[in-house]
Amino acid sequence: MIEVLTFATLNGLVTGLLLFMLASGLTLIFSMMGVLNFAHASFYMLGAYFAFSISQYLGFWPALIIAPLLVGVVGAVVERYGLRHVHKSGHVAELIFTFGLAFLIEEVVQFFWGRSTKNYRQPEILDFPLFTLFGQNFPAYKAFMIFISISIFIGLYFVLTRTRIGIIIQAAITHPHTVGNLGHNVPFIFMAVFGVGSALAGLAGVIAGPVLTTFPGMALVLGSIVFVIVVIGGLGSLIGALVASLMIGLLQSYAIASDTGMQDLLNLLGISFESDHILNDIWTITLPQIAPILPFLLLVLVLIFKPTGLFGKRES
């Protein structure tokens, strides 16, 4: 029991922090520009694929630096020539644009890299078990992932609260027009923030590629969860994103690790049904089965009762 709990916590931590890496970029972009970037998970995918190709020639570590930069450049270009153009057509148009972009990036990736899974491996240096607990190895690479995610959080937090540019960005969260009136080159800041946000997503891809497998559907798999996190955590709050990511990572991990289900609850209450009862599916539901939908349940509940999210400062 204790071993299941320990590993479940560890797993949840790793997943949650990875999700945070993705969510941090998105929440940054959203705070700045008010646009929910559907293509954010696609930048994540691009990061993984770029890193895969680069690592084939130069190795993992150069890829770790170069790939996110490349993705950041792509993001900046998308903002400058695409998003900015669409901005004047309104928020709906922006959302739909990023939606189309996500679709397009997936197709472009398949065009250049093909449709099969890519053999993107973690670096040899990290390919060893860090420790063995209760007979199961904990790979050093996962510890590396945790380390990078936490560094990003600390780095971002520092930049946002202690540096000048960070103050400007924070101000832009709540008073975007005033910031422009004060003479800052808001379009340039927009482009830079979008680029940095995308680079963060790309970095997440570089790190997660070997673990979560690199294949054309990888953006779809994470895309909606990241939105859930940003909304639950609160639109525009970095801490909210961290808390929400960890919450969801741990929740899913514990749900899968448990073996309980509706049956146990019913047994506790002394009720039982025959196996051909019309609502049999509901009575036999297990917690692992509904683990993937728990985040969405949480999303709907939060949106109904606290639309600004847990730590949010602004609604839309």
Next chain:
Amino acid sequence: MIKQLTIWLLFAATLLILPEIFDSLLAISIFNQMAIMIVFALSYNMLLGQGGMLSFGHAVYFGLGGFLAVHVLRMVEYESIMMSTTLVPLVGGVFGLLAAIFIGSFSTRKAGTVFAMISLGIGELVAASSLILVSFFGGEAGISGDRTFGPPLFGIEFTQDLHIYYLGAVWMFVSVLLMYLFTKTPAGRMANAVRDNPERAEFIGYSARKVRFISFCAAGLFAGIAGGLFAVNYEIVTEENLNAVTSGRVLLMAYIGGLGFFIGPIIGAIVLTLVNSVLSNYTELWMLYLGIMFVLTVMFLPRGLAGFLMMHRLPWHLGKTRLLIRPYVLTALPASIFLLSLIGMLEMAHSSAAEFVYLGMTFNSSGIGSWIILSTLTAASFFALRLTLPQLRAAWTAANTQSALKPSTAANGNPPLNPSLKESSN
């Protein structure tokens, strides 16, 4: 009034004649698919175009309606109940309406991003649940039915797709008419008002939330009807009909068609059904082309295809469309060459065979020669295209300007434009 009536009659007449002109089985099945998508896209437009509510989970009502419809078909087959196949779409509609009433009760409180996110969450929830609740949703294989067991209508048992075509055409015509009339009702008009300025709408006494709720329920009703039509046509409903991909598809249709016009989603549905069904058999890269088309449309044609067509209204009224023909042709020529050569390069890069056959010509795909030819063509035509733009621009300005030699109309201002039939309020 007469003009409106004629358009509707023409519409009905076209629907009747269409299967006579295109009578292959493939064409009929494409028409059936179009009918379903037209009703679905128009229902979505009630939410987005007219109500300003961006929903990422509209497929839920489509799918739910479809599932109940196919269960009804099964019940008819196993003789638990008796119902004519012609009424099955209505069953779908009712279920879609009920679902919309339930979900709308809490999700229409706010519009904007919050509404969009709730719809996304609900959509994913329902889609994921459908794989868990196997008895109603059938798991991966979905639920299948047979539409031929109901009482025959004038001897027709709906065994052929052609029968379904006429059934679908009737349902589509009725749905389109009802949705159009809805836009003319106070509820429909107020939906527009709430979309544009909710605060102001509240000030004149209407509850923005109630108005949104009514639109939401109506949209759910018609989405359910579309789902029912789907069930009758394909005799199978699966989790795909509920999921985010289908929600995305209907968003695409409505947007590319044009949100601000009633006819927009109809055009979008037709175009996208054609692309989905036919293009995929000519090239493996059809989804790439679709993605490019989508992004370009969002960037340069924010009012969609309908918007593009409507741009010609003013020149039409001024009688100056003739001025545009030659510039269009002049621009279309380099544009076509540019596209053909670009597509050729993409297809050649993608093809794994050594020899590449394109437009009746054979290219050696590894030879540098073919690449040089195609890339030069692409670059050259692109520059030629840019050269033709000034004259196109000038022609547009000319076509949109009233001639100065008409003092009487100049005094009255521009001639009033008759509001076209298929346009939402403005």
Next chain:
Amino acid sequence: MNIPKQIRSFTLSCSFAALAFAVSSAPAVHAQEPIRIAFIDPQSGTFAAQGVSGSLQMRFAVEHFVNSKGGVLNGRPFEVVTLDNKNSAQDTQIQLRRAISDGIQIVFSGNSSAVASVLSSSIERHNRRNPEQRIIYFNHSAVDPILTEQECSFWHFRFDAHADMKLDAMTTHIAANPDITRVYIIGQDYSFGQVVSESTVRMLKEKRPDIEIVGNELHPIGQVKDFTPYITKIVSSGANAVITGNWGADMVSLGKGIIDAGLDVPIYTFYAAYDGITSTLGQAGKNKIRLVHNDQANPLTTDARKEYTRQFKVQHPNNDITQPRIANAVMMLAAAIEKAGSADPYDIAVAMEDMRMTTMSGEEIWMRADDHQIFQSLHVSVHTDENVEFDADNSGFGLVTEFTVPVEDTITETSCKMQRPQG
């Protein structure tokens, strides 16, 4: 002004759609009217890798066994029309109608049991309503037993051993290994995964009642990104073997997860090879991953089979022969047409019932008339890089067969009550 730009883009956008029609590959022209076969499998989307590879193998088989020998019925070649169903039941219906509209009467398909089930019932319905234009369905890969049991159809012929047959071979192999005492079953939560789960429990109980089933888990298909939580449960259960029917991305993630966690147990699978999976598992999977399949892997049994693989590799260096049963189906179709003297689906079906044929691997396969199920020998192979003459994914790793069940021992009963149409 924005307007001209919009016109330019309109021409651009519209033309992408319209002009892309122009891209088409002209079918080869033969003197005699070709017999057209529709190959309906995913060519785009998540499962494109399998479908595209299948299409290439289909065309190669047709060329090798039929067209290069002059065709059937005095010079009629086969013509393969590949249709993309995007692994969706809905799109399969549309492509089926397209095929019907083009006058095609022979359909090959295989990917996803869910799609196969829908296809089979659609074809049955169509044939009932349109007896003048019937269709025959060759199922090359969908292994849910239901297709030749409760939902068996006269017009459906299956060319792969179904899940219960494969599990029988697999559990026999496991039962023979005294080191295996605790088994963990994990699978995708849909019809096929459920069948694997139930049948494995049943069969192991019969063959080795001492084996303890320490876990029986179904996870949502295609949704689990990180299998580590599941691996934790496997480890804490103390299992010394894992059985799974997972395929595609789910298989890769599961395999990697087990190996990363340092779990040194054999993993018995249906689909853990080719299409990028072998290269991803690589060294870490050596001697652990096992597959049950038809048609022996390394060493290939006959020179004909080796030559066939070599020639295919020359034409398609980045693909492998992953579905040799497609070639068997093509050969049997040709034989049936010659035997019946006609390409009419009913005649073909009658000719194929109870047909026996020798494959290029040198074994005799049998199409049983009762349920239209093929019977052939089954093999369990291991993922390794030793003695691999023909590798997978150009990775140096491949499958080496370590256990064979002869065809007689694979034959099972069927509950099919087939309804046969007249003429």
